[in-house]
Amino acid sequence: MAGTDKQQPMLAEGPAIILVEPQLGENIGMVARAMANFGLAELRLVNPRDGWPNEKAQAAASRADHIIDAVTTFDTAADAIADLNFVYATTARPRDNFKPVRGPVEASMELRNRFSADQKTGILFGRERWGLTNEEVSLADEIVTFPVNPAFASLNIAQAVLLMSYEWMKTGDQAVRPPQAQMIPAPKEHIENLMSYLDRVLDERGYFRTDDKKPKMMDNLRALFTRPGFSIEELAVLRGVFSSLEKFSPWKPRGSGAPERD
Numbered sequence: 001m002a003g004t005d006k007q008q009p010m011l012a013e014g015p016a017i018i019l020v021e022p023q024l025g026e027n028i029g030m031v032a033r034a035m036a037n038f039g040l041a042e043l044r045l046v047n048p049r050d051g052w053p054n055e056k057a058q059a060a061a062s063r064a065d066h067i068i069d070a071v072t073t074f075d076t077a078a079d080a081i082a083d084l085n086f087v088y089a090t091t092a093r094p095r096d097n098f099k100p101v102r103g104p105v106e107a108s109m110e111l112r113n114r115f116s117a118d119q120k121t122g123i124l125f126g127r128e129r130w131g132l133t134n135e136e137v138s139l140a141d142e143i144v145t146f147p148v149n150p151a152f153a154s155l156n157i158a159q160a161v162l163l164m165s166y167e168w169m170k171t172g173d174q175a176v177r178p179p180q181a182q183m184i185p186a187p188k189e190h191i192e193n194l195m196s197y198l199d200r201v202l203d204e205r206g207y208f209r210t211d212d213k214k215p216k217m218m219d220n221l222r223a224l225f226t227r228p229g230f231s232i233e234e235l236a237v238l239r240g241v242f243s244s245l246e247k248f249s250p251w252k253p254r255g256s257g258a259p260e261r262d
Helices: 025-037 055-060 104-116 134-138 157-173 188-204 211-226 232-248
Strands: 016-020 043-046 072-074 086-090 121-125 142-144
Touching: 016 025, 016 157, 025 043, 025 055, 025 157, 086 104, 104 121, 104 142, 104 157, 121 157, 134 211, 188 211, 188 232
Parallel strands: 016 043, 016 121, 043 072, 086 121, 086 142
Antiparallel strands: none
């Protein structure tokens, strides 16, 4: 393949690519190379196994230095997406949650439209061996899956990023700007602040029936609050309502508040 064309402007835009606990520096480098091929520029790493910077990543990036040099690292997936308005989580298997599931083409068009509306977006990619946890998937707004051969659904992380990057670039001349009056979804840190508040007050009031069911119940609550794309102002209204109810709501023993599900 031909090398970098020094005469052409370097495309550098689009959603942030977030790798959760990547293991091999070579994989990180190949992800950066895939991003550079199709105009993506922002790479975020969550707790990379071998630390950062990584010489093997630099070597495998094949001159995608502008991406490697600008990498930012985070301790958790929640920290890595805190400033984003809309996030996709990639997963190869069905998940038991309330989130819409898209293919790469549809997801890329949604990302392009939100980018055109000046929203900050991102795509979460999981670990090389076993992907994202259910809790990490719950942080996202929607899920994107790849239409692979069910008898050989083995797509490595660089291939997955390459596929999404390619579909992103294809949408470049197809974006439709949403109406300017549309509310911009709140950055994820506002959702997490609300979830921390709900975790505390619901626990105090006996909403969670048992400790072992609490994580799944919190994941379901988070899905309910991420799917509508609440704005900062709407979340503030909800927080005010909950705070008002908290002042006048009596304490209840654990297990008395959550509705039963069949």
